[in-house]
Amino acid sequence: MKLQFILLFLGASTLTFAQKTITMKVKENTVPCVGVAPMDCMQVKEGNAKQWSNFYSTIEGFNYQPGYEYKLKVVKTKREGNIPADASAYTYRLKKLVSKKQVKTIDASYxxxxxxxxxxxxxxxxxGKIYLTIDNTKNSIYGKSGCNRFNAGYQLNGNQIQINLLMGTLMACDPESMQLEQEFKTTIEKKNFEIHAEKNTVHFKDPKTKKVILTFAIPTENELWTFIDGKKWKLIQMDHVGKDYGKASLQFDIKNKKVSGNSGCNNFFGSYTATADQITFSPLAGTKMACIDKDAASTETKMRNHLSEATLRFDVAEQTLNFYKDDKLVMMFGIQ
Structure with missing residues (x-):
């Protein structure tokens, strides 16, 4: 009888240590994020956390409505056994809805x-020489400042943004681009703005005078792909090395969601799926000629490896088509 009591106590203790009740605040708006695939994430503060963080899981029994800030009591339980790669290490279950407060939302679709x-x-x-992305998953602003690529930290509170020191490459360009870059950096670096979004237009305003300082346009997906479609894109840079990569190139058929090209030696073809700025290539088929040229063979191996990545981010800048892995530029193509 005593042994049974000890085992029962140990079992109850294990269960207690595996789960706990926490306080969680949920923000009034979701944000785009990338888990296993692109998705929208709730933003939460767990316990005494000061900063909002993306929440990639779900809360059983909780019915989220945008426009309301919530305070919850949640039972957080650690999963046991082999946890799938696409699953959280914890499950969450609503214990009590402490408060639900309606909040005036600010358009953060940009x-x-x-x-x-x-x-x-x-x-x-x-x-088109200056562009940027405000990435709230990495708390970073990155893009091109006229000549060079840049990134910077920022603090965003509602529609108020403070931009930190810009860091970037140090290439020299034509005088017009360099002058444009200097004006942009002077205008945006270590400055505060109010951000106002209207459909596909974003204004950066002076917080005191309300004067518009910078205006940005967000290209629509159709505009972007219309520009990419049908053109032959020649590889001009890979893994930060810019040079002549011979036959290496890409071409897209957006109507049929097909991609074809040459990876250095061999022709290839396949299909793809894409969102606004993410692309995933299907397994590519193609010719199987032996590559006698060592440089061409190396190009082919690297290019096919990049095209075989699960998901790449892409953008179009001036006359180049760029692909990124973990925010690192891995391939750049120019119009041939």
Whole structure:
């Protein structure tokens, strides 16, 4: 009888240590995020956390409605056994809805989208040389400042944004691009703005005077793919090495969701799926000629490996088509 009591006590203790009740705040809006696939995430503060973080799981029994900030009591339980790679290490179950407060929401649909500068300091800028993305999954702003690529940290509170020091590459370009870059950096670096989004237009305003300082346009998916479609894109840079990569190239058929090209030696073809800025290639088929040229063989191996990645982010900048893995530029193609 005593042994049974000890075993029962140990079992109850194990269960107690495996789960606990926590306080969780849930923000009034979701944000785009990437888990196993692109999705929308709730933003939460667990316990005494000061910063909002993306929540990639679900809360059993909780019916989330945008526009309300919630305070919850949640039972957090650690999963046992082999946990699938696409699953959270914990499950969450609503214990009590403590409060539900309606909040005036601010349009944050511009987050995680490429924004191309269209106006700066009252002057039009439609050459596409300056663009950026405010990535709230990495708390980073990155893009191109006219000549060089850049990134910076930021703090976002509602529609108020503070931009930190810009860090980036140090290439020299033509005088016009360098002058444009210097004006942009002076305008945005270590500055505060109010952000106002209207459909596919985003304004950065002076918080005091409410004057529009910067205006960005968000290219629609149709506009982006219409530009990419049918053109032959020649590989000009891979893994930060820019050079002539011979026959290596890509071409898209957006109507049939097909891709074809040459990876250095062999022709290839296949299909793809894409969202606004994410692309996934199917397993590619093609010719199987032996590559006698060592450089061409190396190009083919690297290019096929990149195209075989689960998901790549892409954008179009001026006359280049760029592919990124974990925010690192891995391939750049130019119009042939």
């Amino acid at each position: 987050l995680n989208k490429k924004m191309v500068l269209s106006q700066m300091n009252g002057k039009n800028s439609s050459n």
